[in-house]
Amino acid sequence: MFGYYLELAIRSLKRSPGLTALMVLAIGFGVAASMTSWSVFRAVSGDPIPWKSSQLFVPQIDTWGPNGRSADGDPPNAMDYTDAVALMRDHRAKLQSAMYEISPSIVPADAAKHPINVSGHAVYSEFFPMLDVPFKYGTGWSARDDQNRAQVVVINSKLNQKLFGGANSVGKSINLERQDYRVVGVLNDWNPQPRFYDVVNSGGFSTEGDAVFMPFQTAIQAAIPNDGNTNCNAVPKESGFVGLQHSSCVWIAYMAELDSASAVTAYRNYLNGYARDQQQAGRFSWAPNNRLRNLPAWLDSQHIVPSDTKVSLLVAFGLLLVCLVNTVGLLLAKFLRRSSEIGVRRALGAPRAAIYTQFLTEAGIVGAAGGVLGLLLTAVGVASVGWVLPKDIAALARLDVSLLLLTLLVAVIATMLAGLYPTYRASRVQPAWQLKSN
Structure with a gap:
């Protein structure tokens, strides 16, 4: 029976090719715009570590007092050296790490070659197990290496390919800022988006x-400077990198793993106690005003999802709605133009359900054709988002199987919904009126 209705629908669409093409174009463009925007929004708003994000927390300490708070009363979103080192020393979390962004130069063994500037982070040994960082070769360094300020390094697979041809380089050395560092681990492909462990310096992506x-x-001992953001409420009394460490400038990111509600409560109490101790010592002259947010709440507070992507998503869905409204009008005109045909069918005994099935099948074919066109236009849209969005964000948009299926599904369902009212009107045609008028 479905084959019969399918044949009727195809015949009907062929009778008015211009109107059919117009509906397919409307659905195709509307779906493509919404799916392209959705691909970007999905990429930038996803949870970068969903199996553990609820256990990862970012503490904030009110280092500057009332004059340094944000409009909503939040303290600075990074730490100064004094607080970061104190929290690491007290070690009240299961795992934790202070970190700052670096950009050292790799000096090649061949003196004829130029140094290579690379990006990276200075972190503690617990950084890797805390964030479940995947390793291709070796592993991270030990807590003893932290204490001894060992000259060790972990490199990513891309740098390993460049320096060692992709071979296991654990135990080999690289020269950073004219000092040799022993490679203890090589990461597997790992570049989480957003870069949740230090969104303050990376901007998220x-x-x-x-x-x-x-x-x-x-890194501190080697005087490898901070290559990230540095915010100060007063000019440091000393110059250079040492002066930065002795100042109240905030430039260090911090993350802690707390695996239970009681651990979160205990850590929050510890932060408040630490702030009170600083107040009693005369360093702070204000009451504790700390924050402790888990990773999703932290990313939300830092507005990691760009407002441009939210606006474009809303505009795209608005365009899809306009296209659907136009499709409703076109389908209504098309269906009601066939009132005499409907009247004859009803007079011959066809039930309203048959009329519904016939016209919804026709709407479904329009939706499927619009979906296929939408797939092509979505592919073009995903490839072109770099024209309107920053490069780092545009690169995250991708056309995968799930997006392809979603595009087809949205096109078909949207067109079926658009066809409900025209089909309802068509099914209400009175056979007697149509036969009398004819």
Whole structure:
């Protein structure tokens, strides 16, 4: 029976090719615009570590007091050196790490070659197990290496390919800022988006993953400067990198793993106690005003999802709605133009359900054709988002199987919904009136 209705629908669409093409174009463009925007929004708003994000927390300490708070009363979104080192020393979390962005130069063994600037982070050894960082070769360094300020380094697979041809380089050395560092681990492909462990410095998204990771205190000892954001409420009393460490400037990101509600409560109490101790010591002259947010709440507070993507998504869905309204009008005109045909069928005994089935089948074919066109236009749209969005964000948009299926599904369902009212009107045609008028 479905084959019969399918044949009727195809015949009907062939009788008015211009109207059919117009409906297919409307659905195709509307679906393509919404799916292209959705592909970008999906990429930037996803949970970068969904199996663990509820256990990862970012503490904020009110280092600057009332004059340094945001409009909603939040303290600075990073830490100064004094607080970061104190929290690491007290170690009240299961796992934790302070970190700052670095951009050291790799000096090739061949003196004829130019140094290579790479991006990376200075972190503590617990950074890798805390964030479930995948390794291709070796592993991270130990807590003893942190304490001894060992000259060790973890590199990513891309840098390993460039320096060692992709072979296991654990135990080999690279020269960073004219000092040799022993490679203890090589990462597998790992470049989470957003770069949740340091959104303050990365801005959230980066097409290039960190190439090197080295021990925090080793980097401090080697005077490898901060390459990320530095915010100060007062000019440092001393100059240079040492002056930055002795100042109240905030430039260090911090993350802690707390695996239970009681651990979160205990850590929050610890932060408040730490702030009170600083108040009693005369360093702070204000009451504790700390924050402790889990990763999803932290990303939300930092407005990681760009407003442009939200606006474009709303505009695209608005365009789809306009296209559907136009499709409703076109289908209504097409169906009601066949009132005499409907009247004859009803007079011959066809039930309203048959009319519904016939015309919804026709709407479904229009939706499927619009979906196929939408797939092609979505592919073009995904490839072209770099014209209107920043490169780092545009690179995240991708056309995968799930998006293809969703595009087809949205096109068919949307057109079927658009066809409900015209089909309802068509099914209400009175056979007697049509036969009398004819």
